[in-house]
Amino acid sequence: MTDLVLHRPASVVDDAEAAAVEALRDVVGRRLAAAAAAGEQLPAGDRGAAVDAAIADALDGYARQRLQAGRPPLDAAAEARVHRTLRDLFTGVGGLQALLDDPTIETINISGFDNVWVRRRDGSKQRVGPVASSDAELEALLREQGAAAARRGGHERRFDRAEPELSVRLPNGARLHALMDVSDRVAASIRLFPPRQDTLRDLVGKGELTVGMAALFEALVRARRNIVVSGGPAAGKTTLLGALGYAIPPQRRVILIEDTSELRFDRADHPDMVAIQTRMANTEGAGEFDMSRALRSSLRMSPDVVIVGEVRGAEVVWMAKAMSIGIDGSMCTVHASDSAQALLRLVAYAMEPPARYDRGAAVALLASAVHFVVHLDFTAEGVRVVSSVREVAGTDGDQIISNEVYRPGPDKRAVPATPLRAETLETLATVGFNPAQFEWDRW
Structure with missing residues (x-):
């Protein structure tokens, strides 16, 4: 077996090590419980040392018991594996x-x-x-x-x-x-997640987007365009959202809202940041703080930018309101199979209870809020790539009108398609974007 066999010690060669883990986990647990009952409240680092000491003592006792029973003690390598497994149980997962x-x-x-x-x-x-x-x-x-x-x-x-x-x-x-x-x-x-937040440059190096796309995305962030990142499960939406967030100038006040904290923004890069996490109701049914409530609250905290880890329901209304009342440069992710469907899904969310917007009102709200959708997909080899970039252009009745600036190529990698609108190019030019990059942009 390999080191990936986890419940038993890594590279288990027989049942003796598994038996040692089963015998000693209760012994170690009782010792640690007794220490806690005696009032020994240890910092995390000291707790690890205390756990190591308790395991070492228990292993010594276990070795003596085996000798007294006429059985050989575990060898050094086996003891090390048992120690590691017990340590994982009491200090890890x-x-x-x-x-x-x-x-x-x-x-x-x-x-x-x-x-x-x-x-x-x-x-x-x-x-x-x-x-x-x-x-x-x-x-x-x-x-x-x-x-x-x-x-x-x-x-x-x-x-x-x-x-x-x-x-x-x-x-x-x-x-x-x-x-x-x-x-x-x-x-x-x-x-x-990787130990540090990927930047747009990092994603270029991994082959997930081109140099031209990275320049465009950074310009969109600096020009305070509202961006939706879409894709299927595990397509890299959170990673790209974090890379876009990394490009936000440090003087902007960022309100970050997530169900479970995933984005790893460094306060050295974003010193004026508030990170909000939703929570469920307690056993009495009280204390719930859902995404809609978090978004409503964020609007009262003077944000320059609101970032939502994932929109998947009627909270899209508050996200869109934030995007359309002057909190430009805001971002979120949404599950979708392509960039056009991402817009349709956001409209559908706004039509769900409790918002219950009719379709025309939902379309008008989202079209005025979202500027760009960036869609992620997988190549046949399983590599994550930007597959589509769509610019919202307005509405036509109950339809959102958009232009696919980059469309999926044969291998799902995005290729230049429709030029950006003239007014968008003028806006991006004010933050230094050179439209000539579209002409030579290649994977």
Whole structure:
């Protein structure tokens, strides 16, 4: 087996190591519980040292017990693997920790404790070993992450039969979404992010967009154009939204709104920033702070720019109001299969309860709010790419009129199509954009 077999120690060679983990996890847990009961409140770094010490003592005792029973103790390599697994259980995310620590992994998808798949940053997909000994243990591990969110300074997230959905940010910044009871088995998807926010230049280097597109996008941000980033699941919407946000001049006041914190804006780059996270109601049904409420609140906080991690319902009305009342340069993402559908989806959201705009009013609102849609897709090789850039031009009755400035090529990579409108070029020229870049823009 490889280091990706997680619930048991990495590279397990027999059941002796798994038995040691099962025997010692309770011993270590009791020692740590006793220390907590005695009032020992340790900082995170000191807690890790305390956990290491407790594991080392427990392993020493375990070795003596094996010798007394006439069995050989674990060798040094096996002890190290057991120590690591126990440490992951008490300071990390249990059997998931080794996957979370792997920098080559981008997404972890779980459909039961023993059906685990990873997608790597190079686009490859692989099945890996179990992350727990049962679905019940996996459920408990995920529930603990919801409770741990409060200890990390956030809000506790329930995960039980009454609340079978969990969305939470893990200690390393990864995004976890899980289901239980309503799914056939405990299921989870974890999205891991690079240690730092990608810039537009970084995405050019990864082959996700061209130099010309990067120049256009930066000019759109500086010229305070409102941008919607669209795409399917795991298409890189959040990554591109973060890269666009990175281009926002530091003097602008940014209000960032997300369900689960994913965007990693550095306050050194955006010193005047407020990050808002929604929350669900508590067990009494009180305390909910949803996306619509967060957006309404943001409008009273003197924003220069509002960034919404994802729009997926009637909150689009408040997003569009922000974009159309002078808070220009705002951005959001939306799930869609192409750039034209992204606009249709936003209109449909505005027509849903509780907003219930009629179609004509929804079209007028969105057409006055959104300036550009940037759509992401995958090539046949699984590489994320910008596939379309669409400029909103106005309305015609109950239809939004738009021009596809870049359209999908044969391999899904965007190629220049329709020129930008003259008034748009004039606006972009004021921030230094050179339209000649369209003429030589190539992948």
